[in-house]
Amino acid sequence: xxxxxxxxxxxxxxxxxxxxQEMLMAIxxxxxxxxxxxxxxxxxxxxxxxxxxxxxxxxxxxxxxxVRRLHRIPxxxxxxxxxxxxxxxxxLLAKAPCAIILRDTPIFIxxxxxxxxxxRGRNLIGRDAxxxxxxxxxLRDVSRKHLLIESDGDATVRVLDISAHxxxxxxxxxxxxxx
Numbered sequence: 001x002x003x004x005x006x007x008x009x010x011x012x013x014x015x016x017x018x019x020x021q022e023m024l025m026a027i028x029x030x031x032x033x034x035x036x037x038x039x040x041x042x043x044x045x046x047x048x049x050x051x052x053x054x055x056x057x058x059x060x061x062x063x064x065x066x067v068r069r070l071h072r073i074p075x076x077x078x079x080x081x082x083x084x085x086x087x088x089x090x091x092l093l094a095k096a097p098c099a100i101i102l103r104d105t106p107i108f109i110x111x112x113x114x115x116x117x118x119x120r121g122r123n124l125i126g127r128d129a130x131x132x133x134x135x136x137x138x139l140r141d142v143s144r145k146h147l148l149i150e151s152d153g154d155a156t157v158r159v160l161d162i163s164a165h166x167x168x169x170x171x172x173x174x175x176x177x178x179x
Contacts, residue, residue, distance in 0.1 A: 015164055022072070022166075070168035073161040079173050083155045089173070093125070094141030094165035106151050108133050120153035126163075141165045
């Protein structure tokens with residue numbers, strides 16, 4: 001097998017493993033949210049999982065969410081968001097925390113906290129130099145072409161994940177998917 005095919009196979013396998021780990025972290029977090037803190041009997045169904053799983057604190061925070069639980073946007077599905085001027089829509093581009101807010105127009109906030117006004121129409125977010133919002137090249141989990149945000153210039157944006165490592169958003173917004 002030529003080296004190029006081996007490299008593609010290895011990358012795809014690593015993406016598969018990352019997705020599995022993400023799923024396990026979510027299951028682990030769900031199971032431990034309702035677990036009793038006092039010593040429950042071993043027959044109790046709410047017994048917390050043993051602390052043998054090794055996840056970094058950043059991974060667990062991403063899996064459990066600090067205030068709201070973030071869910072991965074299904075690849076190829078558009079999520080429509082009606083922005084409220086008092087609301088901040090939290091996103092994770094792979095593991096990089098970002099947000100969308102509404103002032104006069106929708107604004108994308110990158111992982112460094114820099115605000116980028118979104119223009120009317122399609123806005124490409126990623127590490128690619130040709131993107132409307134260029135993410136820091138040191139964030140290797142963020143794809144070169146990671147996310148498309150389509151803005152009507154007002155309070156509605158449509159978000160489409162086109163990345164290899166995924167984009168997560170508050171699960172409440174996933175009810176507003178369109179095809």
